[in-house]
Amino acid sequence: MSDNDKLECLRELQKVLSEKFDLEIQAETLPADLRKEETLLKEANEKYLELNERYKAVTDEVKSLSIRYEDAFNARTGYEKQMEYLNTQREYEALSKQLDEARIQEATLLKQRTSKTQELERLQGDLQAQETVCDEIKARVDEERSKIQAHLDEIAASIEEKEAACERIKGETISEELYAKFCNIVRKKKGLGIVPVHGQVCMGCDRVLPMQFVIDLRLKQQSNEIEYCPYCSRIIYYEELPEDIEKNYIFEQLEPSKGEGKSSGEGEGQKSDSDSYDESMGMGEGFEDF
Ligand SMILES: [Zn+2]
Structure with missing residues (x-):
């Protein structure tokens, strides 16, 4: 895709x-x-x-x-x-x-x-x-x-x-600033600077991201924005998996609140309040600003 x-x-x-x-x-x-x-x-x-x-x-x-x-x-x-x-x-x-x-x-x-x-x-x-x-x-x-x-x-x-x-x-797609930052991440993270998120899990550090964070990530992704893992600082992107596999990576049931229904989040039960996402979780310890 x-x-x-x-x-x-x-x-x-x-x-x-x-x-x-x-x-x-x-x-x-x-x-x-x-x-x-x-x-x-x-x-x-x-x-x-x-x-x-x-x-x-x-x-x-x-x-x-x-x-x-x-x-x-x-x-x-x-x-x-x-x-x-x-x-x-x-x-x-x-x-x-x-x-x-x-x-x-x-x-x-x-x-x-x-x-x-x-x-x-x-x-x-x-x-x-x-x-x-x-x-x-x-x-x-x-x-x-x-x-x-x-x-x-x-x-x-x-x-x-x-x-x-x-x-x-890089062409015109990646700015000099992003390029420099990305170079640092790849160098520091032993060649792994951009990793997929499966379900809620960052494949770079195996940490579980808040569901709301993942929903936001997918929105950003669609509007060509870049997001970083709040735990390992790598650039992350959501990668859709077959439902039966993806469910192994989901630990929190939360439906997209703003009509992004085409995402794989089918079958969730009630719509839990997305406000429950604690913003402070975003910047966990160990986050490095490259
Ligand atoms: Zn990570």
Whole structure:
């Protein structure tokens, strides 16, 4: 039923708007994975630099130990040569002592150098492994970045299309003010900004509306006016259901008072006074003015 072309428009708009909002959320959350990868890369690079510092320090230590070992080696071989030219027992004893010390020194330095050299080799291996890790993450970051950029561009283009579609649908039928308000409702209400009323029940929030409110709603609907659910603030419209189904959504018997007899309200008993509708029920708590 094309009872109200505004409602028709809004229902169409709702579909496009919720698609647009989904796209906006996607565009916001997409770079999250990239940020994660970038953090990983930063950490991996820091670890590489640390290892590299350590590698340089150990290289220097190995160099220094090598020089000291060379010196110790030369000292020991020098003493050994001198041993060949000794004349007295005293000289021999003194030199023997020096030679022993030199041998110990040489052996100690050799051991230290060997151990440091091994450490250096390990570090070299670690450094290469870390370099590979960094390269891998970097490749992922680059790929992710270009992929995301391409994807973000696509999303931006889609959003533009949706906006153009909204403008087309909106046309002259929906005012800028109503459009802005409706956008807010759809956004806040997770894509559901316009809902039918079945019998007396708002299908957005399942609350029961006063019968008089529903009767007024139907009148407004016919004169192209917009009404909001007093409980959930969504735009509502009356949707006629087969009588046997509709009766499940009716909790109050009240006949339209002003000759709108063609409505589905047949079969009600006596005409209860429509004044009994308490206006204060209209604005229940939780109503948001968008
Ligand atoms: Zn509602």
